[in-house]
Amino acid sequence: MRRLSRVTAAAAAGAMLLAGCGGGTEDPADDPVTLQVFAAASLQEPFEELGEQFEAEHEDVTVEFSFAGSSTLVEQILQGAPADVFASADTKNMDKLTEAGLEAADPVDFTTNTLMIAVPAGNPAGVTDLASLTGALNLVVCAPEVPCGAATATVEEAAGLEFAPVSEEQSVTDVLNKVTSGEADAGLVYVTDVAKAGDEVEGIEFPEAQEAVNTYPITTVDDSAEPELGQEFVDLVTAEQGQETLAGYGFGGA
Amino acid sequence: MRTLPRWILLPAGLGALFVVLPLVAMAARVEWGEFGALLTSESSLSALRLSLQTSLTSAAACVLLGVPLALVLARSDARGTGLLRALVLIPLVLPPVVGGIALLYAFGRQGLLGRHLEVLGLQIAFSTTAVVLAQTFVALPFLVLSLEGALRTAGTRYEQAAASLGARPSRVLTHVTLPLVLPALLSGTVLSFARALGEFGATITFAGSLQGTTRTLPLEIYLQRESDPEAAVALSFVLMLVAIAVILLAHRRRVA
Numbered sequence: 001m002r003r004l005s006r007v008t009a010a011a012a013a014g015a016m017l018l019a020g021c022g023g024g025t026e027d028p029a030d031d032p033v034t035l036q037v038f039a040a041a042s043l044q045e046p047f048e049e050l051g052e053q054f055e056a057e058h059e060d061v062t063v064e065f066s067f068a069g070s071s072t073l074v075e076q077i078l079q080g081a082p083a084d085v086f087a088s089a090d091t092k093n094m095d096k097l098t099e100a101g102l103e104a105a106d107p108v109d110f111t112t113n114t115l116m117i118a119v120p121a122g123n124p125a126g127v128t129d130l131a132s133l134t135g136a137l138n139l140v141v142c143a144p145e146v147p148c149g150a151a152t153a154t155v156e157e158a159a160g161l162e163f164a165p166v167s168e169e170q171s172v173t174d175v176l177n178k179v180t181s182g183e184a185d186a187g188l189v190y191v192t193d194v195a196k197a198g199d200e201v202e203g204i205e206f207p208e209a210q211e212a213v214n215t216y217p218i219t220t221v222d223d224s225a226e227p228e229l230g231q232e233f234v235d236l237v238t239a240e241q242g243q244e245t246l247a248g249y250g251f252g253g254a
Numbered sequence: 255m256r257t258l259p260r261w262i263l264l265p266a267g268l269g270a271l272f273v274v275l276p277l278v279a280m281a282a283r284v285e286w287g288e289f290g291a292l293l294t295s296e297s298s299l300s301a302l303r304l305s306l307q308t309s310l311t312s313a314a315a316c317v318l319l320g321v322p323l324a325l326v327l328a329r330s331d332a333r334g335t336g337l338l339r340a341l342v343l344i345p346l347v348l349p350p351v352v353g354g355i356a357l358l359y360a361f362g363r364q365g366l367l368g369r370h371l372e373v374l375g376l377q378i379a380f381s382t383t384a385v386v387l388a389q390t391f392v393a394l395p396f397l398v399l400s401l402e403g404a405l406r407t408a409g410t411r412y413e414q415a416a417a418s419l420g421a422r423p424s425r426v427l428t429h430v431t432l433p434l435v436l437p438a439l440l441s442g443t444v445l446s447f448a449r450a451l452g453e454f455g456a457t458i459t460f461a462g463s464l465q466g467t468t469r470t471l472p473l474e475i476y477l478q479r480e481s482d483p484e485a486a487v488a489l490s491f492v493l494m495l496v497a498i499a500v501i502l503l504a505h506r507r508r509v510a
């Protein structure tokens with residue numbers, strides 16, 4: 001036992017020594033800068049792509065993303081999380097930021113997203129439009145408390161229908177998972193979610209979706225350590241390049 | 255206490271503070287003026303009712319399944335007992351979400367067993383049954399663990415004595431073994447009830463979330479955070495009080 005602990009101690013010391021050496025060889029002059037971007041979960045794929053472009057255009061800049069529900073993100077920023085840029089999936093959560101006076105610039109609407117019916121591959125329940133969702137099938141939607149659920153309630157009202165979902169999920173991802181796993185016969189998700197899910201689900205458009213167009217605003221956050229870089233990222237997203245990337249993932253123009 | 259070095263009090267105090275501070279901070283955030291109104295809203299009451307209902311059912315299921323399991327694990331020296339114990343304890347270390355996914359592949363519509371149940375017209379996913387399954391899955395190890403420990407500590411002396419006097423195995427079980435470990439059985443049941451009450455990950459993955467059917471208190475708290483943080487804090491505080499009551503109950507039993 002004694003021998004073992006001595007060996008462990010030697011190994012630990014060696015590791016520390018190595019780590020110390022590694023740190024010493026780096027040049028302290030060009031400090032890498034990290035840009036913290038807090039973005040709605042639905043933006044993950046296009047933003048990661050834009051982040052890589054941004055890193056390619058800016059030497060020694062690392063873009064770090066925090067993808068989560070917009071309300072979770074805004075709550076974290078209000079509690080002091082170090083965000084440089086905030087991109088929300090709805091205006092309501094952006095309003096929470098501006099009400100607290102934490103925006104560094106006026107938020108800009110940069111993209112939109114609309115609802116779509118998602119069904120498992122093969123459409124086992126034979127869903128054709130919004131009205132067919134009221135039949136005897138396992139329908140899963142977002143809870144009215146979250147943005148996708150509010151949009152669901154709007155299209156429901158616009159179509160004069162009343163859904164009887166088997167579950168009201170916390171997030172649009174949860175709805176999509178229930179559809180891809182085949183537990184649900186249909187779910188209401190965003191166009192971008194259907195695009196992301198690939199062959200596992202089929203998307204069905206419906207005209208009432210235009211009644212609930214979700215607008216995504218973006219802004220730089222007050223007290224950011226990198227205000228100029230943050231603004232440059234916002235500019236990238238709102239410029240042609242960013243808009244093309246977003247469109248590639250099914251997002252609509254602002 | 256005399257044998258302990260005095261400096262140990264400092265880290266011990268820090269440890270206690272680390273646990274207590276967040277709870278105190280949460281209690282400080284409760285809006286007491288609206289506390290009653292926040293708790294008695296329809297959605298809160300329905301979640302509370304569903305939580306108590308499912309957790310009690312799950313605790314009962316844990317007793318039905320867990321007591322025989324604990325008996326076998328404690329008394330059998332057959333090969334494979336060790337492996338069985340390891341398997342039964344898996345839900346204890348598994349992230350609940352993973353448990354939920356596993357349950358989905360077993361009891362979901364496309365699942366190993368669920369596929370056949372679906373043919374019979376039985377659907378477990380999105381039902382209260384699914385909530386109970388998820389809770390029982392995560393809570394069972396708590397009962398098995400505390401009961402098995404007590405059975406081992408109690409030993410087999412009294413059981414052997416009863417058997418030598420002519421008692422049949424079933425009579426030994428009900429008149430000697432179970433009364434001996436009754437305190438552990440009670441505290442194990444209380445613990446599994448508490449674990450079921452706090453279940454979140456497996457439930458949201460496997461059962462879904464619908465008011466009155468599958469949306470238990472932890473799911474309601476998580477959802478209320480989106481729209482009404484004050485209500486979420488009030489409900490969290492209630493769950494905390496229940497947790498404290500449960501611990502006091504279980505701990506007293508154990509000491510006795």
